[in-house]
Amino acid sequence: MISMIYLCPVCSRPSTGYMRPCATCGDEILNHSDTTCSLCAIDLAGCDDPCPACRMDAPQIDGMNAVGPWTGPLREWLSALKYGGDTRMAEWLSEKLAEKWKTDWAGIHLIPVPPRPARIFRSGIDPVWLLALGMRRRGTPVVRLLRRKGKRTQKNLSRLDRLDEGALKYEIRRSARITQKEYVLLDDVSTTGTTLNVCARILKSAGAERVYGLVVCKD
Numbered sequence: 535m536i537s538m539i540y541l542c543p544v545c546s547r548p549s550t551g552y553m554r555p556c557a558t559c560g561d562e563i564l565n566h567s568d569t570t571c572s573l574c575a576i577d578l579a580g581c582d583d584p585c586p587a588c589r590m591d592a593p594q595i596d597g598m599n600a601v602g603p604w605t606g607p608l609r610e611w612l613s614a615l616k617y618g619g620d621t622r623m624a625e626w627l628s629e630k631l632a633e634k635w636k637t638d639w640a641g642i643h644l645i646p647v648p649p650r651p652a653r654i655f656r657s658g659i660d661p662v663w664l665l666a667l668g669m670r671r672r673g674t675p676v677v678r679l680l681r682r683k684g685k686r687t688q689k690n691l692s693r694l695d696r697l698d699e700g701a702l703k704y705e706i707r708r709s710a711r712i713t714q715k716e717y718v719l720l721d722d723v724s725t726t727g728t729t730l731n732v733c734a735r736i737l738k739s740a741g742a743e744r745v746y747g748l749v750v751c752k753d
């Protein structure tokens with residue numbers, strides 16, 4: 535019998551399981567989060583929390599957490615998942631997301647941000663939904679409250695409304711009910727934070743009081 539030896543996908547040294555970074559690489563990937571803005575998750579780089587931009591213009595999101603920054607192995611793995619449909623790192627990423635959720639927002643229902651149809655066409659999967667399922671297996675309650683607005687809805691809008699694209703992308707599902715005071719939104723990457731803030735605004739206008747954002751990478 536040959537016993538299986540798992541190797542770290544970052545440094546190729548022995549690891550504890552299939553596609554799991556070794557302890558050293560895992561720490562390196564995750565050890566950034568002490569110094570990020572609590573509202574937008576950017577690196578504070580010595581500034582007070584919240585960061586100057588969030589103090590100037592408070593976001594709709596009431597708190598934000600990321601597994602890590604949009605660099606190195608995380609960026610590589612998430613790109614492979616998003617654009618190539620490569621799901622090999624999805625389990626580990628789900629585990630890290632579930633740990634963040636448990637630390638900051640245990641018990642609060644998770645809402646995956648719905649994908650762009652073009653993204654599903656390209657990779658064959660919805661990466662955010664896949665990660666949400668991994669979190670659900672680890673005990674996170676997942677609810678699909680949001681959906682993308684269809685093209686037909688957009689056609690009926692005035693030109694001015696269509697220009698305000700951010701406000702048009704999502705809506706509460708017709709059958710969905712806002713039953714909780716707080717929710718956590720899940721997305722893969724946050725760059726400007728627009729998507730999360732637009733979704734938070736929609737949820738708040740429908741009755742939610744606080745909405746948090748959880749992402750794999752903060753760009």
Ligand SMILES: [Zn+2]
Nearest residue numbers: 542545556559
């Ligand atoms: Zn390693």
Ligand SMILES: [Zn+2]
Nearest residue numbers: 571574585588
């Ligand atoms: Zn900030």
